[in-house]
Amino acid sequence: MAAVTLTNVVKRFGTFEVVHGANIDITDGEFVVFVGPSGCGKSTLLRMVAGLEDISGGEIAIGGKVVNDVEPADRGIAMVFQSYALYPHMTVEQNLSFGLRMNGNPKADTERRVKRAAEILCIDELMQRRPKQLSGGQRQRVAIGRAIVREPQVFLFDEPLSNLDAELRVQMRVEISRLHKELGVTMIYVTHDQTEAMTLADRIVVLKAGNVEQIGAPLDLYDDPANRFVAGFIGSPKMNFIAAKVVDLSNSAATVELVNHGGARLRKPLCGPLPAPGAEVVLGVRPEHFFEAGEGDCDIPVKADVAEHLGSVSYVYADAGPEELIIEREARRQRAGSDHFTVSIRAERSLLFDKTGARIR
Template sequence: MAGLTLRNIAKEYGTTRVIEDINLDIDDGEFVVFVGPSGCGKSTLLRMIAGLEDISGGHLTIGGKEMNDIAPAKRGVAMVFQTYALYPHMSVYKNMAFGLKQAKMPQPEIDERVRAAAQILDITPLLERTPRALSGGQRQRVAIGRAIVREPDVFLFDEPLSNLDAALRVQTRIEIARLHERLGTTMIYVTHDQVEAMTLADKIVVLRGGNIEQVGRPIDLYNRPDNMFVAGFIGSPKMNFFNTSDLTTDGAALLQGQADTLGMRPEHLLPATDGALVIAIPDLIENLGEYALVHCQTASGTGFIAKTTDMDRFQKGVEIGLTADPARMHFFNDETGLRIAR
């Protein structure tokens, strides 16, 4: 196992800079998730750690050793890709053993490692099958097994669940979490899905435009986002934002001084008995059983969502006043986008 340090890491393609001066510490044994919208640089940053992309500037260390000019195979990392990249003509056993054979490892040790990894991933009965005889979830487990047999210091996952259906994504996500708990190895995981980030990570790194917006524990990013971008990205459904024209007189009174925008998460909006902050006009109600997502508009036309278990209080087209616990409210400066502590 090993920790990582990234200092002033940058990446340029010609005159285009896609990674900007990244500084990050990843502790030994941590599960860190890089999350952000498409094109934010998360996969590029992961590939730089793996050695699949050159580092244009800065320094990368793994286990205290600088890795800028070290070949990928010698960095002590193993990568699991979005596409499983399995050899179609080889059995599961041979796919998992291939890298070890290339490294000229003795056959008894190869066999021991492959069978141990197969047992961890519950794929021992599949060892003699070829990839085409496997489901998508089984193929992904084989790809993970191929990484495990290398016994790396760091595991790198590049959107490994994006090709799976919804049920398999949940199942495989749980398996990856249990794998980390069992192995205790440093893991870095890239995803655009903030639900995966919230459920898997010890620490989340939110990226935008090649920059780090915020680093922290999932619950800290949820409760105390540094800015409007993080507030709107972390959480499902995303945080609602209201300005003065969207709010009642009581609501507008909260926006004083530097605050221009009031943020409230859908799950924190409640029907008001008195002193409503915003008047909602529901135009679509998605009843999902244990809760409903109520799509609303303010009188000024701003769309937002309330997440509620009190379905009977909401009717399509019927105005309802909503409020929230003051401790759950977030205030932002529009010019800087920064959250204002209150």
């Protein structure tokens, strides 16, 4: 087991910088998920930790030792690839033991490690099969098994579930979570799926265009996002953003007028620096934080467009002037077809962002 520290880590491909000075501290035994949209640099960052990409600037330390110039095999890491990267011409058993055999590991120890990995992942019966004879989930298990036999200090997962169907993904998510508990090893996991991030992580690192936007526990990020990007990225369905304007400032509170909703106003208490009077701001409201008319601080009429009925709840995609809002409603309250209704917003259940997307607290 080992802590992993990234200090001002920079990655350039030629003159193009893709990671701009990432600082991340991962404690021993922690499960950290790097999450962000495609092209945000999360996989590059992981590959730099693995040693598969050179580090253009900064330092990466594993277990307190700077590993910038250490060979990938000597970093004490094991990696599970998105495409599994199994050796197609070898059986499952050969796949698991290949690295150990090539390095002259004692046969008895190799067998012990392979057996243990097979038991942990319940793949004992697949040992003589080749990858093409396995299902996606089984292949993924073998890929994880290959990582386990290395007995690494740090596990790296590069979008390991993205090739699996939805049901299998949920199943494997639980298994990875169980594996982390069982092995207690530091794990770094890359995904673009915020649900995976929320369900697996001790802490999430949100990345955007090569910058670390926020690091925190899943619910901290959900409840207290640092900026509009994190607020929009974490949570499904995503947060609603409603255009507003500051119309009054008094007693550490800003009164904002919802620009597209007939002068509806909301008084939002703030603890930080106040925005300028007249400033354009954005009010963030999660779908589940809309209330029935009159139950909140300000009402807005909407017209339901499409409703997704998930059983316990419905998500209503509603037109509210030029804005589209996603509103969570109890399933029984949402009548079928297009209709008009009014929802209410509470100040304490909304977030305020300035024009640049920074949070106004």
